[in-house]
Amino acid sequence: MTDVTVRFANVTKAFGEIVAVKDVSFAIRKGHLVTLLGPSGCGKTTTLRMIAGLELPTSGRVHIGERDVTNLPATDRDVAMVFQSYALFPHMTVLENVGYGLRVSGRPKREIRERAEQALDLVGLVHLRSRLPSELSGGQQQRVAVARAVVLEPEVLLFDEPLSNLDAKLRRRVREEIRELQQRLGLTAVYVTHDQAEALAISDRIVVMNNAVIAQIGEPRELYEAPADRFVADFIGDANVVEVTISATDGAVAEVVIGNAVRRLPHRGLGPGPAHLAIRPEGIVLAGDATEAAIGGRIKRASYLGSHVEYDIETPLGELFVTDRDVNRIHAVGDDIGLDLGTHGVTLVRV
């Protein structure tokens, strides 16, 4: 188990009556970037802060590397954290900020300077070393915060929604930089976000949390294509969850009755009877003829978004949200239309 860097064993954290994290267990492999993803209040930030040592668990054990750090405060843990608000010390220059962790660890001045400059070089900001944080843009400030954390070569690098204060375009660039840096230096990182696209883009693995517990752990693709339950399906990407009936199972395959059609899908542990089907908006194909298609429907709303068209379609299964790449043929509101299921983006889920 030497390749595991962070391990949570049955960790619970309660603030008075409120349980923020309930009996959570997971392991993070060395060199991986793992994202804690979930809606606000799901416990992801508390989990991160327990790795950092800013909160101590109510029960359960936390390991970092070989050590049990459950009751160790932040100061004594080999971690470093990048904050949503950057948390650069406003009275110190960029270089002083980056060298702070080395300084309080009592490293010699020369080493502090050299290593801080190297770290700044990694994020491409060495030319701004004597500026004050307030003289930098938001993106630059966050790069400094990353450099300040990386310079300590921590066993785990923690990110608490590091991109939320940046505008959309910058967000994509900085996240790519963070991922690139993490992979280049082979760092283990834990990254908290509520933005599923961000999580899909940069993670080795994603821990989806909901209501203080883990909903699912997996690689990005696994979560998108085989969500464990309705919540994950809905939270990662969009999903139409409709009620269907499994008529029979055969090996790993279930026969699913959807409207007028029967489809064969992996049964994922579900038996015959009523079930739920998660259908991605791009998993529905618009057919010309309403009568021959699996499901008949009527266009309720159509929005042109440049690269694709979004439709809300009224069907016997309920209202479905559909995206269509064919922008040359936009269906008008009120048109009757037939819907078929595509080959991707259709999966049975637990409720």
Added chain:
Amino acid sequence: MPLKKTGPLGLWLAIGWVGFVLIPWYAQSRGLFDPGWLLAWDRQSTAPGLQQALLHGRLWLLPLVLPLAAPSLLLGRRQDTPAAANLLIVCGALGTLYCLGQGFLITHRGWGFEVLEAWFGPLGVRQFGIGGGASLTLLAFLMLFAQGIAAKGAVNGDRFVVGSITLIVVLVAAFIFFPVGRILTGALQGPDGGLAPMLFVERFLDNRIWGLGCLTGGPRCGVAWNTLTLALATGAGTTLLGLAFALVVTRTAFPAKRALRALTILPIITPPFVVSLAIILLFGRSGTVTQFFAELMGIDGGRWIYGFWGVWLAQVLSFTPIAFLVMIGVVEGVSPSLEEASQTLRASRWQTFTTVSLPLMRPGLANAFLLGFIESMADFGNPLVLGGNFQVLSTEIFFAIVGAQHDPGRAAMLAIVLLAFTLMAFWAQQQWLGRKQYTGVSGKGDAGMPTPLPTPLEWTAYAITVPWAVFTAVMYSMILFGGFVEIWGRDHSFTLRHYQDAFGVTQGAFGLVWSGTAWNSFTTTLWIAFVSAIPTALIGLLTAWLLTRQQFGGKAAFEFGTMLSFAIPGTVIGVAYIIAFNVPPIEITGTGIILILAFVFRNMPVGVRAGIATLAQLDKSLDEASLTHRATTLQTVRLILMPLMKPAMLAALVYSFVSAMTAISAVIFLVSARYELATTYILNRVEAGAFGIAIAYSSVLIVVMLVVIAIFQLVIGERRLGRRGAAAPSGFAGAGR
């Protein structure tokens, strides 16, 4: 992996032992900094604790060796095991309790309680007040206790935080709750010192306190009713004026806003009596205005100024700037976008003001009113000078102690009544309003222009503020000029006599001679104000940091306890200190230390508030970033928070310095021949009718305080924050100087 940083256990043990075997156990009559005690173990008065026990028959000090020695077992070992934690807790608690217990049980008269004497027979040796040695030993025990608690995992096992909390709790208990508690027991004591509950009831129901004679045509009402009426009137007056000033400054195009804002600094730098003196110069029997009308209409002004109206006028003049300061914050806290929203919904300016702005200011108005109310209750200088036959609680307390009646029991009773009034007001303010103040102001994202005032309101505000501001300006110029005339109202010829009397320097045989009569009190005041300012700021800011950044059990009680002294009138503190600290174990009356302690604990809430206001602007993630980058809590405080809190530090330092210089109500009980202060000197001059020298001295104090504020600004310097400057919280007034 960094090593877990070792705890400061050895350091505290060393401090404990130094206190126990090297430094005199008891208080030194010549002060700890007189080196006469060095190694003089053979003398009773100067021996440290261990030698007291072994050489001088104070055997009861010997058991302290045990709790001081036992924790040495843990040196070089882990201290966070349950066994180690328990050992530290037990040793710390036992040592502390034993130190305190023996201090109260064995006093300057031998046994502290007659029962003990009956049991054990008379005691040959006695004890004096605790000194440097005992204090250090006690401190060490407290910190051992705190280390133990931290090792148990309290507050994430943070030794620094637990130690700070312990220290502050003990200090507040010793120097606020203990003396105030002694007042209660004082009021229960009869003239012979025995317990007299019936006398307590009799004193409480005294007609001089609660009588309503003035309503039925009698000569006067009880002093409690006088105080309440005055406080209500003053609170109403200052709140209205404060609101008018705040509206003019924040919501109009008035040209002299800066000059008006400058008014807010006046109460901070104005010595007590100054406003009253100026009022006497204007409206007294030989005052300028009185004489003007006497000549014009042939009427004799009389002595109307000495009584309710004179005191009220002086208080409103004195405290309006405080209400002004509060109301500026309140008015600025009303979000302009709300007013804009109201106007786009077709409300007129007047409707907007009455339906949106004013209701939003309501908590702030009530807050300002309560502040004025508390200030008035606690005010001592103005009623003393202008009260005449109109007596209030604070002056009655004073006369009960120093007057011909000399009745400490009655003083204690009056103090309890006054304390009850102010605590009720304070409680109301905290519970009902105090918190709303902080939520109103959000730092960002609220653009928009404040809506101009409705025209009639604007002109009303001008009509109130301009004459009042002119009046204030006239008064202060009277003070400056009054020091340069022979006798105000009779002989207006120019003279420097008053300044020479007070601050004369002559060339003597051995160099300069500071021959002025005021030099002694002046230098004492500067020194004591300076010395007390530093612990005030440090303790205040530390408390603020604990309150805003740490989570621990009993935090609400901790907060209330530390803010409580804000509501305790100075006269009450003064009486409490002489009752509590006149006898061992803490025997410090007549020293400079008692003055410093009184200032520190009276001004501490100011440091706390300044700190809380500043910390609210510093994102908590700064602390966390420091901690996750391997800094200890102490390093975080030193490297991150202290530099960023410089403005708060400045505010706390300056405020506690100047308020120490202008304090009168508490210290008038505590000064001694050796430690006379400027304000008590001025009071003596006023009582002797020597207004000239009193005024001259007051002007000097005002100038000195302005200079000091300027110097502080330069020394502390600006924060290196670039454009992200955060405004320093400006002055706070404590109750009753």
